[in-house]
Amino acid sequence: MSSPSPIHILGVGNLGKYVAYGLSKLPQRPSLTLLFHRSGQLEDWEAGGRATQRISNSIADKSTHFDVELLQSSQDSLDGTRR
Secondary structure (H helix, E strand, O other): OOOOOOEEEEOOOHHHHHHHHHHHOOOOOOOEEEEEOOHHHHHHHHHOOOOEEEEEOOEEEEEOOOEEEEOOOHHHHHHOOOO
16 A cells, blocks of 8 residues: 655644644554744744644643644745745
């Protein structure tokens, strides 16, 4: 059986993290890359332990091992800076 195609998730708010968590629990887990728009989002991800979690019946289940990528905005391309 071939490995699943990689998946990139753009928009890593609550819904994006929930989708990433669900996909990470598949039996044939695909390679998952979370795409961040701003460096502050990436910093928050790092500070949060680089994990997503689902809490059910007061029990937390974490998922880790995501690839991450900081996207360069069009404004960054114009002036050569990152936000």
